[in-house]
Amino acid sequence: MSIKYSFTIIQLISRDVFKVASKERLMYGFLVLSLLFVLLANIPFLINNPDLFEGMTPKVASLQIGFMGINVFLMLTSVFIGVSVLQDVYAEHNIALLLSKPLKRWHILEGTCFGLFKIIFLNWLIMVSSLMIIVNFHTVEVNAFIWTGMSVSLVLAMIYISLLVFFYSFAPNAISGILTVFIIIAGFGVSLTKAQLASLPQPLLFFVKLGVEAIPKINLLFGISMNTLGIFDIPIETFPVFLHTFIFLLVIHLISYFRFNRPR
Amino acid sequence: MHALRRECITAVDDLNLQINTGEIFAFLGPNGAGKTTTINMLVGFLKPSAGTIRIFGSEFSRASVEIKRRIGYLPEAAHLPTHYRVGELLEFYCELFFIGRKERKRRIDSVLNGVGLEEQHKKLIQELSMGQKRCLGLACALINDPDLLLLDEPTVYLDPLILEKIRTILVQLKKQNKTIFMSSHILSEVEKVCDSFAIIKDGRLLCRGLTRDLKDQRSLEEEFLQAIKKQ
Numbered sequence: 349m350s351i352k353y354s355f356t357i358i359q360l361i362s363r364d365v366f367k368v369a370s371k372e373r374l375m376y377g378f379l380v381l382s383l384l385f386v387l388l389a390n391i392p393f394l395i396n397n398p399d400l401f402e403g404m405t406p407k408v409a410s411l412q413i414g415f416m417g418i419n420v421f422l423m424l425t426s427v428f429i430g431v432s433v434l435q436d437v438y439a440e441h442n443i444a445l446l447l448s449k450p451l452k453r454w455h456i457l458e459g460t461c462f463g464l465f466k467i468i469f470l471n472w473l474i475m476v477s478s479l480m481i482i483v484n485f486h487t488v489e490v491n492a493f494i495w496t497g498m499s500v501s502l503v504l505a506m507i508y509i510s511l512l513v514f515f516y517s518f519a520p521n522a523i524s525g526i527l528t529v530f531i532i533i534a535g536f537g538v539s540l541t542k543a544q545l546a547s548l549p550q551p552l553l554f555f556v557k558l559g560v561e562a563i564p565k566i567n568l569l570f571g572i573s574m575n576t577l578g579i580f581d582i583p584i585e586t587f588p589v590f591l592h593t594f595i596f597l598l599v600i601h602l603i604s605y606f607r608f609n610r611p612r
Numbered sequence: 613m614h615a616l617r618r619e620c621i622t623a624v625d626d627l628n629l630q631i632n633t634g635e636i637f638a639f640l641g642p643n644g645a646g647k648t649t650t651i652n653m654l655v656g657f658l659k660p661s662a663g664t665i666r667i668f669g670s671e672f673s674r675a676s677v678e679i680k681r682r683i684g685y686l687p688e689a690a691h692l693p694t695h696y697r698v699g700e701l702l703e704f705y706c707e708l709f710f711i712g713r714k715e716r717k718r719r720i721d722s723v724l725n726g727v728g729l730e731e732q733h734k735k736l737i738q739e740l741s742m743g744q745k746r747c748l749g750l751a752c753a754l755i756n757d758p759d760l761l762l763l764d765e766p767t768v769y770l771d772p773l774i775l776e777k778i779r780t781i782l783v784q785l786k787k788q789n790k791t792i793f794m795s796s797h798i799l800s801e802v803e804k805v806c807d808s809f810a811i812i813k814d815g816r817l818l819c820r821g822l823t824r825d826l827k828d829q830r831s832l833e834e835e836f837l838q839a840i841k842k843q
Contacts, residue, residue, distance in 0.1 A: 367696075439691075442691065445685070445692075447656045448656070448683060450708065450709065451708065
C-alpha cells in the first residue's frame, strides 16, 4: 500500500469527520460566544485608559482579552465537539462499515484526528481573524505577529485532540472528555507541583516526577504565546517546551494507534 | 469504563465453511448464533482467535485491502451515516474504492436504479424509511461491483415489492458469477434464491446442504427447526 493511497484514504475519512463535526450545533454556539468575547477586545481601545488595565497599553490589553477568549473556547470546542464526533465515528457499526472498504484501521484513526484538527483549525482561523481585524482597525497597522503568537493555540488544540482520542480508545464515552480536561488542568500546575514533590518518599517521588514531567506544560505554552503577543515578558526556553510537547503527542498517539489498531 | 474489562465469550467455535464462486449461500441460525460475528470477521472488524479466513484464495489477514476491493458488505441494521444525502454517501464510497469521476456517476445511477432509489438521489438519509435505508445499504454494497457480497439480514424491514426486487438483483448477480453470502431469518425468501445453506447455533455448525436437495423432501424451515431442536 503506497503512501499516496494511505494519504488519500486519510484525507477522505478526515473529510467525513469534518462533515460530522460541522453538523454539531454546539460548535456554532461556542463559535458565536468566542466571537462575542473577541469583540470585547474593542473595549480597551474605546476606553483608552491604561489605569483600568494595570498599566497595559490598549493594544496589549485588547490582545490579552482576545487571547483568553480564543484559548478558552478553542479548548471547549475541541473537547465537547471531539467527544461528540468520536461517539459518531467510532461507533461499532460505523467502524465495521468503514472497515469493509479497502482501508486499514489506522487510516480511520489518523483520518479522525486530522478531521477534528481541520474543524478546530477553521474555528481558530475565524477567531484569530476577528481579533486581527479589531486590533488592526484600532492601531492602523498590520500586526502580523498575532498569527505567530496565536499559532501556539493550534499546538494546544493538537494536545486536546490527541488526549481525547487517547482516552477515548480506553474509555469510549464522555469520561474521555473529563479525563482530557483533568490533564489540561494538571498541565497548568506542573511548575507549582514540582516544588511540592520534595517531601514525598523516594520510590514514590520517582514515579510522581515521571508523571509530572510527562504532562504537557500547558502554562509554559501559554507563556510562549503571551511572550510573542507582547502581553508579558517571561523567560521561557521555547525549543525544549515544543520538543517535550511533540514527544508527548507522539507517545500518546502511538499508544492510541496500537490500542485502536488491535481488532477486537 | 466498560471497554477496559471485556467479558470473553466464544461466539463462533470451530466453524469450517467453504463457499464456491458464483454461489448464493445462506447462513442461517437463531438469534445470537454467531452469524453476524462470522460476517464481522469476514470484513475484518473482528479477528478470529484461531484459524484462518481465505477469500479469493488469499489469506484475509495478509491481503485484507486487496480482498476488500472485491467485497460488498451490507450490515445487519441500516446503520448508515445520517449526515449524508443518498448520492453523497455513494460518492464517498466510490472515492474510497478509487472509482474515477466519469465511472462514479454511471455506477451511482446504475445501483440506485437497481434498488429503486433513483428518485431519492438528493434526499437526506435520515429522511428515508427503514426499507429505503436497507435498499441504500444494498446499493452501497454494490457500488464497487463486488465479486463477493456479504449480506447480513438483507431482507428485514422490506415490503414484498422490494423483496421481489432484491430477489431479482441477487439472481442477476448470480448470473454474473458473483458469490453471495447472506444471513437471514426469512427462510421462505432464502429458499427461493439460495443454492446452498448452513445452519449454525451457539457458534457451532449444525448442518449444511444444497437447497435443491431439500425441495424433494421438506422445506428449509422444517430442516432448520429439526436441526435446531435436535441439538
